[in-house]
Amino acid sequence: MSNNPSRNVSDRLRAIDWADDAAAFRHAHSRALLMREYLRRAALWAQAYEAEQSWPFFDITGHVDAGVTIPPDVAEELEQLLKELAPASLRTTCRGAVRWAELRAAHGDLPKDLPDPYEPLLLMYERGGGYYLEEYLDLNGVMIPLRDVRSNASATPFITLAPATLDALDAEGEMTYFAKISDGYPQHSPRGIVRRRVDDDGRTHDEAFTRNLRWEPTEYLRLYDLGHNETDHVRITEIEAAAFIESLTEKFTETS
Structure with a gap:
C-alpha cells in the first residue's frame, strides 16, 4: 500500500471489476445496506456544509476545502478509468x-462527529460494481428508494462494515431475522440469532448463526411454532443482526 492516501483509493477503484453482475447479485443484501449507509453519511455532511442541493452523489471535499488537489499522476490514471464508467x-x-483521502490527510480539524462518507460506497463498489439511477437506485440485484436528505440523515446507522459481517448478510432469497431472548439476554444482546430464508424457488430455510461463525440449519423456529421451545424470540432488522454477527466474530476470533 502506498503512503499516498489518494493513490490508495485510486488503486482500490482501479482494482474493481465494474462489470461483475454476478458479484452484484451475490452481494445484493450487503450492497443495499452499504448504499443506504452512504446516503445517510452523505446527508449528514450535506447538512453540515449547507450542500443539500448537491446531495446525494457529490464531491464533499469541494464544500469543505475546494483548494484540495490530488497528484497529477493519480488524477490522470483516475480519469482514464472513469471514461468507461456511468452514470x-x-x-x-x-x-x-x-479527493476526500487528500482532504483527510491535509486537515486534522474535520468534524469528529461526522463519519467517513465514502467508505461504505467504496465497499459497495468492491462488492459488485456501481449502480443505475432512475426512479429508484438500481444496484444490479436490488432496488432502493432514494428519499430525501432529512430522512436519510435520520436513518439507523449501519456501522458494522467488516468483510466477514457483510458476507454473512448475503444469501439467496428474502430473509427475516430473529433474536433469541430471555432473562439477562435482551434484544440488543440476545442469546443468539436465527433467520428464516425463502430462496428464489420458494423453499424455506431456517438457519442460526453459530459459534462456528457461519449460518447452519436449525429446528428452533419449527419447534417453537409447535410449542416445544421455551426460549422466546423477537423480529430484528438486518442492521441488528449484523451487530450480533460482528460481536460474535470478534469474541471468538480473539479467543481462537
Missing part, C-alpha cells in the same frame, strides 16, 4: 472519494 454521478463519487 456521471458514479464518476463524481469516485473523484470525490479520491
Whole structure:
C-alpha cells in the first residue's frame, strides 16, 4: 500500500471489476445496506456544509476545502478509468472519494462527529460494481428508494462494515431475522440469532448463526411454532443482526 492516501483509493477503484453482475447479485443484501449507509453519511455532511442541493452523489471535499488537489499522476490514471464508467454521478463519487483521502490527510480539524462518507460506497463498489439511477437506485440485484436528505440523515446507522459481517448478510432469497431472548439476554444482546430464508424457488430455510461463525440449519423456529421451545424470540432488522454477527466474530476470533 502506498503512503499516498489518494493513490490508495485510486488503486482500490482501479482494482474493481465494474462489470461483475454476478458479484452484484451475490452481494445484493450487503450492497443495499452499504448504499443506504452512504446516503445517510452523505446527508449528514450535506447538512453540515449547507450542500443539500448537491446531495446525494457529490464531491464533499469541494464544500469543505475546494483548494484540495490530488497528484497529477493519480488524477490522470483516475480519469482514464472513469471514461468507461456511468452514470456521471458514479464518476463524481469516485473523484470525490479520491479527493476526500487528500482532504483527510491535509486537515486534522474535520468534524469528529461526522463519519467517513465514502467508505461504505467504496465497499459497495468492491462488492459488485456501481449502480443505475432512475426512479429508484438500481444496484444490479436490488432496488432502493432514494428519499430525501432529512430522512436519510435520520436513518439507523449501519456501522458494522467488516468483510466477514457483510458476507454473512448475503444469501439467496428474502430473509427475516430473529433474536433469541430471555432473562439477562435482551434484544440488543440476545442469546443468539436465527433467520428464516425463502430462496428464489420458494423453499424455506431456517438457519442460526453459530459459534462456528457461519449460518447452519436449525429446528428452533419449527419447534417453537409447535410449542416445544421455551426460549422466546423477537423480529430484528438486518442492521441488528449484523451487530450480533460482528460481536460474535470478534469474541471468538480473539479467543481462537
